Amino acid sequence: MSANSWQDFRSQAARAPARIVLADGDDDRVREAASKAQSQKIAEPILLTSRSLKDKDRWVQVLLTLPKYKNLTRAEAESRVSDPLTLGCLMLREHEADGFIGGATRTTTDTLRAIFSIVGLSPTASTLFGFFMIEAKSGQLVILADCAVIPDPSPKQLAQVGIGAAQAYEFFTGSPAKVAFLSFSTKGSAEHPFVEKVRKAMEIAREKAPALAIDGEWQADAALDRFSAQIKGVGNSPMAGQANVLVAPDLNCGNIAYKLVQRLGGCRAVGPVLWGTAQPANDLSRGCLTEDVLDMMALTTLQVQKSNVLEKTAHAR
DSSP, rough: OOTTTTHHHHHHHTTTEEEESSSOSSHHHHHHHHHHHHHHHEEOOOOTTTTTTOHHHHHHHHHTTSGGTTTTHHHHHHHHHHHHHHHHHHHHTTTTTTTEOOSSSHHHHHHHIIIIIIBBBBBTTOOOOEEEEOOOSSEEEEEEESSSOOOOOOOOHHHHHHHHHHHHHHHOOOOOOOEEEEEEEEETTSSHHHHHHHHHHHHHHHOTTSEEEEEEOOOOOHOOHHHHOOOOOOOTTTTTTTEEEEEEESSSHHHHHHHHHHHHHHOEEEEEEEESSOOOOOEEEEOOOOHHHHHHHHHHHEEEEEHHHEEEEEEEO
């Protein structure tokens, strides 16, 4: 992808703007992004604030029909629907919005809790994870996952993250994914249970998705820089310096890595995009900028466009 990737995403989104509910409508960054999205026709923003709740009785009834909330008292339900995170997810579930974005002023835990309990997982998804779209100064665009959801994934979960992240890369960019399972070891340069977990994950991923370009275990420099790969004895691999999907071994690594490249490396990092939800619903880092919110709206709109196409195809069968 070129340095114009984000403009490409915005232009694609503008072909069919989606109704995106924003749960942090009191935040200046979110309000400014909503205004830009509207003027650029990237999305039709629906800003929620602490004063947004209308038709309280209706939303209380909707909430109480959900399995995880059916035992709430009336007072507890009223309190929950007053939370913009809960209200926004209910609006998405009831098709009063096409996509949801929260988290600019709330923790990922709060945001995920609302999404998990109200929106839920896609029937075809076995693992929900969050990734960041990272753009280097060179314009190179890579996906780093998981940065938001699973603290200590099993080899099977890690394999599913790798396969899902490859699907996400190809979905957003239209280019083939090259998946590197990251470790502090490159192809046996070190031995440790942490390394063995990554190897097992890579083997499972290869078995489940044999058509994907997948390799591991790789150190990050070898995956991103051909010279480093050559020095480490893997320069002949087609993955050497060519990876565009990076699978972190655990949430510590993923979360720390994206923040370091963002704050010290000067890279753009937009996310976490959530992959595997029943409807398009995404989180934001509390350190996000206005442009990050705007680009997340574009990515969410693209997810909505794709889901609409799939729905029409299903109905036509």
